[in-house]
Amino acid sequence: xxxxxxxxxxxxxxxxxxxxxxxxxxxxxxxxxxxxxxxxxxxxxxxxxxxxxxxxxxxxxxxxxxxxxxxxxxxxxxxxxxxxxxxxxxxxxxxxxxxxxxxxxxxxxxxxxxxxxxxxxxxxxxxxxxxxxxxxxxxxxxxxxxxxxxxxxxxxxxxxxxxxxxxxxxxxxxxxxxxxxxxxxxxxxxxxxxxxxxxxxxxxxxxxxxxxxxxxxxxxxxxxxxxxxxxxxxxxxxxxxxxxxxxxxxxxxxxxxxxxxxxxxxxxxxxxxxxxxxxxxxxxxxxxxxxxxxxxxxxxxxxxxxxxxxxxxxxxxxxxxxxxxxxxxxxxxxxxxxxxxxxxxxxxxxxxxxxxxxxxxxxxxxxxxxxxxxxxxxxxxxxxxxxxxxxxxxxxxxxxxxxxxxxxxxxxxxxxxxxxxxxxxxxxxxxxxxxxxxxxxx
Numbered sequence: 001x002x003x004x005x006x007x008x009x010x011x012x013x014x015x016x017x018x019x020x021x022x023x024x025x026x027x028x029x030x031x032x033x034x035x036x037x038x039x040x041x042x043x044x045x046x047x048x049x050x051x052x053x054x055x056x057x058x059x060x061x062x063x064x065x066x067x068x069x070x071x072x073x074x075x076x077x078x079x080x081x082x083x084x085x086x087x088x089x090x091x092x093x094x095x096x097x098x099x100x101x102x103x104x105x106x107x108x109x110x111x112x113x114x115x116x117x118x119x120x121x122x123x124x125x126x127x128x129x130x131x132x133x134x135x136x137x138x139x140x141x142x143x144x145x146x147x148x149x150x151x152x153x154x155x156x157x158x159x160x161x162x163x164x165x166x167x168x169x170x171x172x173x174x175x176x177x178x179x180x181x182x183x184x185x186x187x188x189x190x191x192x193x194x195x196x197x198x199x200x201x202x203x204x205x206x207x208x209x210x211x212x213x214x215x216x217x218x219x220x221x222x223x224x225x226x227x228x229x230x231x232x233x234x235x236x237x238x239x240x241x242x243x244x245x246x247x248x249x250x251x252x253x254x255x256x257x258x259x260x261x262x263x264x265x266x267x268x269x270x271x272x273x274x275x276x277x278x279x280x281x282x283x284x285x286x287x288x289x290x291x292x293x294x295x296x297x298x299x300x301x302x303x304x305x306x307x308x309x310x311x312x313x314x315x316x317x318x319x320x321x322x323x324x325x326x327x328x329x330x331x332x333x334x335x336x337x338x339x340x341x342x343x344x345x346x347x348x349x350x351x352x353x354x355x356x357x358x359x360x361x362x363x364x365x366x367x368x369x370x371x372x373x374x375x376x377x378x379x380x381x382x383x384x385x386x387x388x389x390x391x392x393x394x395x396x397x398x399x400x401x402x403x404x405x406x407x408x409x410x411x412x413x414x415x416x417x418x419x420x421x422x423x424x425x426x427x428x429x430x431x432x433x434x435x436x437x438x439x440x441x442x
Contacts, residue, residue: 001032001033001102001103001104001442002032002033002034002035002100002101002102002103002104003027003032003033003034003035003102003103003104003105003106003442004034004035004036004037004047004096004097004100004102004104004105004106005020005023005024005034005035005036005037005106005108006036006037006038006105006106006107006108006110006123007020007036007037007038007039007107007108007109007110008038008039008040008052008053008054008109008110008115008116008119009038009039009040009042009053009054010036010038010040010041010042010044010046011040011041011042011043011044011046011311011312012040012042012043012281012310012311013233013279013280013281013309013310013311013324014233014280014281015139015197015342015343015345015346016108016109016139017042017311018324018345019108019139019197019198019345020036020108021044022197022198022199022200022431022434023106023137023434023438024036025200025431026431026434026435026438027438027442029431029435030435030438030439030442032442035047035100035102037049037052037093037096037105038052039051039052039053039054039056040053040054042311043310043311043312043314047096047100049089049092049093049096051085051088051089051092051118051119052089052110052116052119054115058081058085059085059115059116059118059119061081062078062081062082062085062117062118063115065078065081065152066078066082066117066151066152066153066156067147067148067150067151067152067156068147068152069152075153075155078153079153079155082117082118082121082159083118083121085118085122086117086118086119086121086122086125087122088118088122089118089119089122089123090121090122090123090125090126090129093122093123093126094126094129094130097126097130097132098130102132103132103133104132104133104134104135104442105123105127105132105133105134105135106134106135106136106137107123107134107136107137108137108139109137109138109139109140110123110136111123111124111136111138111163111164111165111166112136112138112139112140112141112142112164112165113139113140113141113142113145113148113164114141114142114145114148114160114164115148117156117159117160117163120159120163120164121159121163124163124166124168127168127170127171128168128170131170133170133171133172134170134171134172135171135172135173135174135441135442136165136166136171136172136173136174137174137195138165138173138174138175138176138180138184138192139175139176139342139343140342141164141180141183142160142164143183143187144340144342148160165184165188165190167188167189167190172193172441173190173191173192173193174192174193174194174195174441175192175193175194175195176194176195176196176197176342176343177194177196177342177343177364177367177368178194178367178368179363179364179367179368180192180194180342181193181194193437193440193441194368195434195437195438195441196343196368196428196429197343197344197345197348197429198348198429198430198431198433198434199348199349199351199352199425199429199430199431200430200431201352201425201426201430201431201432202430202431202432205323205325205352206325206328206329206349206352206353207329208329211313211322211326212322212323212326212329212330215308215322215326215327215329215330216330218308218320219275219277219303219305219308219330220303221273221275221277221303221330222271222272222273223266224262224266224267224268224269224271224272225272225273225274225275226262226268226272226273226274226275226332226333226408227275227277227330227331227332227333228243228246228247228274228275228276228277228331228332228333228334228335228358229277229279229327229328229330229331229333229334229335229355230243230276230277230278230279230280230334230335231279231280231324231327231328231334231346231349231350232280232336232338232346233280233281233282233283234278234280234281234282234283234284234287234288234291234306235283235284235287236284236287237338237339237340237341238337238338238339239337239338239339239360239383239390240276240278240291240335240337241290241291241294241337241389241390241391242335242337242360242379242383242390242391242392243276243335243337243358244276244291244294244295244298244300244302245298245391245392245397246335246337246358246379246397246400246401246404247274247276247298247300248298248299248300249397249398249401250274250401250404250405251274251299251300253401253405254268254272254274260408260409261409262332262408262409263332263407263408263409263410263411263414264332268408273301274300274301275301275302275303276295276300276301276302276303276335277302277303277305277327277330277331278302278303278304278305278306279305279306279309279324279327280306280309280324281306282304282306290388290389294389305327308320308321308322309321309322309323309324309326309327310322310323310324311323311324313326324349325349328349328350328353328355329353331353331355332355332408333355333356333357333358333377333404333407333408334346334349334350334353334355334356334357334358335357335358336350336357336358336359336360337358337359337360337379337390338360338362339360339362339383339390340362340363341362341364341365342364343364343368343369344364344365344369347359347365347369348425348429351374351418351421351422351424351425352422352425354418354419354421354422355418356375356376356377356404356407356414356417356418357376357377358376358377358379358400358404359376359377359378359379360378360379360380360381360383360392361378361379361380361381362381363381365381366381372424372425372428373424374420374421374424374425375417375418375420375421377400377403377404377407378396378399378400378403379392379396379397379400380392380393380396
């Protein structure tokens with residue numbers, strides 16, 4: 001078959017783009033021809049529809065009016081704007097479909113999230129008008145997000161009900177966890193297939209080599225410093241403030257005068273520091289500003305390395321750019337304190353990198369991931385908001401700090417736990433496992 005994987009963007013480090021890369025490989029291993037349709041191509045090749053771009057100004061304007069505060073109250077004008085943009089996207093999409101003649105198109109989040117109202121309308125109409133089969137891959141849904149679940153106008157709510165997702169005999173649905181599967185059945189009587197996020201274990205993507213061996217030093221980090229890596233994008237639901245809390249408590253313990261022997265043969269001494277390194281894109285500036293203030297208040301050293309880390313290695317204006325996989329090679333601990341996730345790409349990546357991972361047990365972790373019994377440093381599964389930031393029980397935090405120290409100073413415990421994690425993930429969450437699941441779909 002010829003298959004088109006579609007999204008607002010590809011070739012970047014966001015979870016959907018990364019997962020599409022794995023689907024492409026798995027489908028090609030199964031003998032299919034695969035190409036991308038997107039609003040931007042990043043470091044990949046793709047058929048581009050500019051109006052799909054996740055920073056498209058007209059769509060951002062629509063999002064503001066539909067979900068934010070439409071001070072003008074021009075409901076009919078907004079409705080026309082949405083459907084006019086849908087017409088534009090549909091025409092370009094039909095041109096691509098007629099040119100490349102895919103047997104199946106796979107919209108990713110386009111018909112579920114509600115961020116691109118025009119895009120969802122356009123894709124559904126193009127599917128109907130062309131007769132092409134579709135398998136909608138839903139990573140996130142509008143009812144899971146505060147913004148998209150509360151539209152201002154009734155007609156926007158009707159659009160969400162009709163198109164996000166659409167119910168049609170020619171469309172199959174895939175979601176990435178069982179909570180979403182159950183909700184689809186409850187809301188739309190849709191029987192969806194669950195396909196979890198996976199990792200490509202066949203490639204040695206995460207290893208120190210001549211290219212990345214200077215990454216620590218390029219960020220001003222010494223060999224006897226500790227790196228806590230936050231590999232996700234910087235958005236509010238990632239709960240990065242919980243990582244700051246953990247490091248703040250850890251700092252109180254490591255401020256003692258005696259040296260602390262580390263798992264890697266280094267000693268944590270008086271001149272050692274603990275850094276929280278942000279590797280992903282900043283997509284929520286107000287939240288990022290809150291984090292900067294909070295880290296300063298807690299005396300936590302925070303490094304934003306997103307300008308040096310991207311989807312793939314390259315040189316840009318003489319500056320060395322490292323891949324996301326390179327970022328893991330400098331990490332002593334990976335933090336994954338998300339309070340809401342559809343699955344957990346960076347969680348799996350930490351397991352593959354054989355690095356201990358600090359995890360808040362978000363709902364999907366409990367429903368889909370906890371069954372594998374991974375060895376984690378737990379931040380519990382309950383939080384509250386304090387001054388717009390997530391906060392967990394102090395006792396739970398102290399237990400996480402103690403377990404973190406154990407992973408940092410007990411080499412045997414660390415090796416045993418991370419190898420067990422790797423083995424379990426390799427068995428259940430690999431591209432090979434994905435290929436078997438996709439054979440049943442395509």
